[in-house]
Amino acid sequence: MLQLTDVTVRYGDTAAVDEVTLALEPGQVLAVLGPSGCGKSTLLRAVAGLEPLTSGSVSWAGADLVGVPTHKRGFALMFQDGQLFAHLTVARNVAYALRLRRTPSARVATRVRELLDLVGLAGYDDRLPGTLSGGERQRVALARALAVEPRLILLDEPLSALDATLRERLAGDLREILHAAGTTALLVTHDHDEAFALADRLAVMRAGRVVQQGAIDEVWREPVDEETALFLGYARVVRGDAAARVLASGGLSPAYAVALRRSALVVDPAGDLRAVVESARVTPEVVRLVVAAEGIGPVDAVAPLGSRVSPGDEVALRVDVTRLAVLAIAAGG
Amino acid sequence: MRRIAGLLLLAAAPVLVLGVLFVLPVTGMVAEGFFVDGRFxxxxxxxxxxxxxxxxxxxxxxxxxxxxxxxxxxxxxxxxxxxxxxxxxxxxxxxxxxxxxxxxxxxxxxxxxxxxxxxxxxxxxxxxxxxxxxxxxxxxxxxxxxxxxxxxxxxxxxxxxxxxxxxxxxxxxxxxxxxxxxxxxxxxxxxxxxxxxxxxxxxxxxxxxxxxxxxxxxxxxxxxxxxxxxxxxxxxxxxxxxxxxxxxxxxxxxxxxATPDPTAQRTVSPVRAVRRSDAPAVVATLLVLGAMLLPILTLVLGSLSVGDGWGLDNYRALTTVGDNQALLVPVTAALATSLRTAVDATWMALLVGAMVSVIVTRRSHSVAERRVRSTLDGFFMLPLGVSAVTLGFGFLITLDRPPLDLRDSPLLVPMAQALVALPLVVRTLAPVLGGIDDRQRQAAASLGASAWRTLLTVDLPVVWKPMLAASGFAFAASLGEFGATSFLARDESPTLPVVIFRLIGHPGEMNYGMALAASVVLAVATAVVMLAVERLRVPGVGAF
Structure with missing residues (x-):
């Protein structure tokens, strides 16, 4: 299994990756989630052996990988934009690693067919990468990475180059393929949806450091601080008395702060929070509101479709406790 | 259609220049062989x-x-x-x-x-x-x-x-x-x-x-x-x-x-630290460098050796006309002529080259237009490969009678050299101009900039450095041009390369020493110009 211990990568005076310690069990998919520039891609490249470590160690099954060049690590790396070899056909791209290993050509042909089937591109053998769509290119890149059953597959924002609908579809496929192949994977991304779609475990990275890690639902339910909460898709954080008020309304004990999703407050005549509607916007599923809640301040809320609410109306709100996260400590850890 | 007409109009001046100074002499030279007593x-x-x-x-x-x-x-x-x-x-x-x-x-x-x-x-x-x-x-x-x-x-x-x-x-x-x-x-x-x-x-x-x-x-x-x-x-x-x-x-x-994709930015990947596995490449580079320096070093040493010792006598002799009256003018006068000629050749090559580069790199709106542009591009590259000797001799036999009697014009040699340097200028400028995203020009135009104004605000800031580099390149090239010049330079005002060639051909030990010294002077002059060009850090100089 993969073990990172105090991995540090410095460029001059700045530490792009700062003492990161992570572990990954076989068959697991770990997502490293962080904003752009947080050092997550550098971390991935360091694992791949493309970036020398300043200090710390990367090891696999207990063996330190220092000095092992990229091509001897057996970790397949899949780039954001696929990085297919433009001068080779799809089949040749997929077969690339097999040919390097001098696999007999009959075996190569079978394996290529298998893999193209797996990624849903049967019959694309003779196409050139230039003629494929973005999603197709990513699938080919995936097939190419899986060809020699790497012990670890490294994914660099595998879906972010794609448009929204395609991303959703490919995310499902990718997860299925990774699980079907039983592949261990390390994924870096800035998009929490991508992380949730693919990973079992999550590590949140900020300014070169891992600020939180754990099972994905655990991290999701209990973000370690305000910034992490906001990055994970929580819409607002309220503190102090306001937080106490929200928590009390939901039947929870007071805490330093609480992070709210946009649907944490629901318009309900039986609710015990009072608010004045500031704006209302109809979406396909709910009516989204911004309200000024008494003793809390401006927050987001939702109302069922068809409710007649307009700016200036007074409404009652109830708290949906599954859509908030209690924060125990102050900002920035 | 109107775009193509406009394009051809814009191209008229450089095409005319190349037509008179290149196509005419070359065809003149060729025709000389094909026509016997006026018959084909x-x-x-x-x-x-x-x-x-x-x-x-x-x-x-x-x-x-x-x-x-x-x-x-x-x-x-x-x-x-x-x-x-x-x-x-x-x-x-x-x-x-x-x-x-x-x-x-x-x-x-x-x-x-x-x-x-x-x-x-x-x-x-x-x-x-x-x-x-x-x-x-x-x-x-x-x-x-x-x-x-x-x-x-x-x-x-x-x-x-x-x-x-x-x-x-x-x-x-x-x-x-x-x-x-x-x-x-x-x-x-x-x-x-x-x-x-x-x-x-x-x-x-x-x-x-x-x-x-x-x-x-x-x-x-x-x-x-x-x-x-x-x-x-x-x-x-x-x-x-x-x-x-x-x-x-x-x-x-x-x-x-590869035609540069105007929407793709040329990125230069950062260099990486030397690893042990790079040793063969580094050693090979050093060997190449050594092989490059050896002849130059020998040349310099040769120019400094006098009899059994060392001295600057060969350099001092550059103010003379050599042993046995090998030359009509002192070498220093030839150097002055060379520099003057190179200045003239440079501005000519730059003027025409800039026009050509603009013409061939503008985005085409139709297949026909693209075809016209690429034909023009190829046409202006011709001097790169056509024998300078053919060109020089062609100049002599076609530009010697009215209305184009340039035989005694002091611009004859610069013109020939400018033609030889033209492709170098175009190959330096065109990729840079081609690399400018055309949408920048469209943005400028949509904000109300005239075509001229667009050129000033979008193209010029990107292209001035390559222009400078191209002019240095053209200057160096014309300084050393020999093929065409050897035909066209008049005996009483030869350029430095012509003088060097004459000196090697003339008997007399002093003459050979002078040839070496003059070669060093010429090499230093071109090297200085090229180092200055290199300092401008224009990526494409010298690349084709």
Missing amino acids: APGAVLDVLARPRVHRVAWFTVWTSGTATLLAVVLGLPAAYALHRLALPGRAAVRAALLVPFVLPTVVVGVAFRQLLGEGGPLGFLGLDGTPVAIVAGLVFFNVAVVVRTVGVAWESLDPRPGQAAAALGASPWQVLRTVTLPALRPAIVGAASIVFLFCATAFGIVLTLGGVRYATVETEIYLLTTTIFDLRAAAALSVLQIVVVVGLLALAARLR
């Missing part, structure tokens, strides 16, 4: 092509050029990698040093090699003086820079990620090179090779100084046929043969030269 008689020309000597000359040209091209590519690739991809200390200086031979006057290169390989030279024991090996070595020396530049520029803008992807899939560095990097570089390599072959096949000064009459290439044969044997028909036949081959090669090179 192509048969005689074809007969020439059947002569055994012509076959020998053609074969000699092909094999020396082919060998030299191959060697230049083999030697140039490791250097291109080491100097453009690795964080080698002093690599900017080495890059500049390797570019110097390319602009070094051919005559100087010839003299340097004779000094190196001749009797008493450091490598005299090899007995290579006056052999084809010496000619090939000279050609390689001259052209390695082209490979290093062209391939190096392509290499440094090569995305490193496909290679990393291959490495992650288990490819060793050697396998990455073979399966990913070289295929990606193939257009640059083949493009560089075809240009180098072109330069080798039309090389004049080197072959003439190193090969003499014994080993003639098509180019020197044309020279001998016109100036010594006065067999214009044979010369014309060879010119036609040469033009056909050159046009074919240029078309090939243009096809392989």
Whole structure:
């Protein structure tokens, strides 16, 4: 299994990756989630052996990988934009690693067919990468990475180059393929949806450091601080008395702060929070509101479709406790 | 249609210039052979092509050029990698040093090699003086820079990620090179090779100084046929043969030269630290550098040796006309003429070159328009490969009567040199202009900028540095131009390369020493200009 211990990568005076310690069990998919520039891609490249470590160690099954060049690590790396070899056909791209290993050509042909089937591109053998769509290119890149059953597959924002609908579809496929192949994977991304779609475990990275890690639902339910909460898709954080008020309304004990999703407050005549509607916007599923809640301040809320609410109306709100996260400590850890 | 009309109107001036100063002389020269007593008689020309000597000359040209091209590519690739991809200390200086031979006057290169390989030279024991090996070595020396530049520029803008992807899939560095990097570089390599072959096949000064009459290439044969044997028909036949081959090669090179995608920014990947596995490339680079410096060093030492000791006598003698009245004017006067001529040639080449570059790089809106542009592009590249000797002689026989009597014009030589430098200017400016996203111009226009204003706000800020670099390049090239100049320079106002050639040909030890000293002066002048150009850090200079 993969073990990172105090991995540090410095460029001059700045530490792009700062003492990161992570572990990954076989068959697991770990997502490293962080904003752009947080050092997550550098971390991935360091694992791949493309970036020398300043200090710390990367090891696999207990063996330190220092000095092992990229091509001897057996970790397949899949780039954001696929990085297919433009001068080779799809089949040749997929077969690339097999040919390097001098696999007999009959075996190569079978394996290529298998893999193209797996990624849903049967019959694309003779196409050139230039003629494929973005999603197709990513699938080919995936097939190419899986060809020699790497012990670890490294994914660099595998879906972010794609448009929204395609991303959703490919995310499902990718997860299925990774699980079907039983592949261990390390994924870096800035998009929490991508992380949730693919990973079992999550590590949140900020300014070169891992600020939180754990099972994905655990991290999701209990973000370690305000910034992490906001990055994970929580819409607002309220503190102090306001937080106490929200928590009390939901039947929870007071805490330093609480992070709210946009649907944490629901318009309900039986609710015990009072608010004045500031704006209302109809979406396909709910009516989204911004309200000024008494003793809390401006927050987001939702109302069922068809409710007649307009700016200036007074409404009652109830708290949906599954859509908030209690924060125990102050900002920035 | 209106766009094409406008394009042609814009192109009219440079086309006219090239028409009068290039097409007219060259066709004049060729016609000289085809017309006998005013009648069209192509048969005689074809007969020439059947002569055994012509076959020998053609074969000699092909094999020396082919060998030299191959060697230049083999030697140039490791250097291109080491100097453009690795964080080698002093690599900017080495890059500049390797570019110097390319602009070094051919005559100087010839003299340097004779000094190196001749009797008493450091490598005299090899007995290579006056052999084809010496000619090939000279050609390689001259052209390695082209490979290093062209391939190096392509290499440094090569995305490193496909290679990393291959490495992650288990490819060793050697396998990455073979399966990913070289295929990606193939257009640059083949493009560089075809240009180098072109330069080798039309090389004049080197072959003439190193090969003499014994080993003639098509180019020197044309020279001998016109100036010594006065067999214009044979010369014309060879010119036609040469033009056909050159046009074919240029078309090939243009096809392989990747047209820059105007929406894609050229990125230069950062150099990386030298690893142990880079040792072969670094060693090869050092060897190439050493091989480049050796002839130059020998030349400098030769120029400083006087009798049994050292001294500056050869340099002091540059103010004289040499032993036995070898020259009509002192060498220093020739240097002054050279500099004056080069200034004139530079502004001419720059003026026409800038116009051509703008014309060929503007985005085409229709297939027909693109076709017109690429035809123009090819047309303006022609002087790159057409024999400078043909051009020079053509000038003499076509521009000698009204309304175009330029024989006594002081601008005759600069004009010929400007034509020779024109492709260099275009190849420096066009990629830069082509790299500007056309949407920038559209944005400027949509904000109310006139076409002229757009040029000033969008193009000029990007292009002024390459302009400066191109003018330096043109200046250096015209400073060393020998082929055309040797025909056109008047005896009482020769340029420095012409004087050097005359000095080597004249008996007298002082004359040879003076030739060496004058070569050093000329080499230093061009080297200084090229170092200044290199400091501008324009990526494409010297790349084709």
